[in-house]
Amino acid sequence: MPRRLRSVDLDFVESAPLRLVFAAEVSAPPEVVYRALADDVAGWPSWFTSVTAARPTEDGAGREVRLKGGTVLRETIIAAEPGERYVYRVDESNAPGLRALLEEWRLTPAGTGTQVQWTFAADASAPFRFALRLGRPGVGRAFRDAVHNLDRLLTGPAA
Numbered sequence: 190m191p192r193r194l195r196s197v198d199l200d201f202v203e204s205a206p207l208r209l210v211f212a213a214e215v216s217a218p219p220e221v222v223y224r225a226l227a228d229d230v231a232g233w234p235s236w237f238t239s240v241t242a243a244r245p246t247e248d249g250a251g252r253e254v255r256l257k258g259g260t261v262l263r264e265t266i267i268a269a270e271p272g273e274r275y276v277y278r279v280d281e282s283n284a285p286g287l288r289a290l291l292e293e294w295r296l297t298p299a300g301t302g303t304q305v306q307w308t309f310a311a312d313a314s315a316p317f318r319f320a321l322r323l324g325r326p327g328v329g330r331a332f333r334d335a336v337h338n339l340d341r342l343l344t345g346p347a348a
Contacts (some may be wrong), residue, residue, distance in 0.1 A: 191261060191263065191281040191283050192281065192282065193280065193281055193282065194271065194280060194281065194287060194288060194289050195280060195288055195289040195312065196278065196289075197278055197281065197289045197291050197310075197312075198267070199267060199268060199287065199291075201278075201291045201310050202276070202291055202293045202310045204311075205289070205310035205311055205312060206311070206312050206313075206318070207227060207290065207309075207310070207311045207312070207313065207322070208308060208309070208310050208311075209309040209321070209325060209328055209329075210306065210307070210308045210309075211306070211307050211328075211329050211332040211333070212260065212305065212307070213301065213304075213305055213332070213333050213336040213337070214299050214302055214304050214305070214306055214308040214324060214336075215302050215303050215305060215340035215343065215344070216299070216301070216302045216340055216343070216344045217302060217303060217335060217340065217344050218301070218302065218303060218344040219272040219296040219297070219298055219303045220271060220272040221341065221343055222296055222303045222305060222339070223271050223272050223273070223296055223309040225342070225343060226275045226294050227266075227269055227275045227341060228251050228269075229342060230243050230244060230245045231243055231245070235338075235340070235342060236299075236335055236338040236339040236342050237331075237339075238257075238331070238333040238334065238335065238338070239256050239257055239321055239331050239335070240254060240255070240257075241255045241256060241257055242254070242255040243255070243278060246263070248264075248330060249266075250265065250266055251263065251264055251265050251266065252264045252266065252277060252279075256299070256314070259283070259284065260283060260284050261281075261282065261283050262279045262281070262282050262284075263279070263280050263281040263282070264277040264278060264279050264280060264292075265277060265280055266276050267291075268270070268291060268293075272296060273291075273296055274293060274294060274295045274296060275294045275296075276292065276294070277290075277292055278290070278291045278321055279291070284317075285287060285314075285317070286313050286314035286316055286317030286347070287311065287313045287314075288311075288312040288313055288314070289311065289312040289313075290309075290310070290311045291308065291310045291311075292308065292309055292310070292314075293305060293306075293307070293310070294306070294307055295308070296306075299342050305336050305339075307332055309328070313342045313348050
């Protein structure tokens, strides 16, 4: 059953009790990466294997994302800066112990490609925070695999 989470603003990306930050590079330029993140929400499962379904909601102002294991996230996009960053807040989730969640995707030119930095900023119960800290290597691996898959999708022969 989805629960309403605490509404947070952009400053939560820096002030959250739990922050996981990961970065990787892709060959595609920032504008192309941004379009894959923000404009092709339904395409996320093709490169981020933890995502089983994603769809824009509220005429593109929100998203509904389903993850492996059955977690459902209903989100509001709070910053959309083409070629630079894409930020969304989770408003509802069925994840137990989660109180607030904001994710920021920051894109920075890196040579002819892009450095992609993902910040997972959360407030949650002590057991949730402990589990996430313990699972940090797996979350990082999932991020790196996703960015690698995105890079192949954006720069492969069919791109």
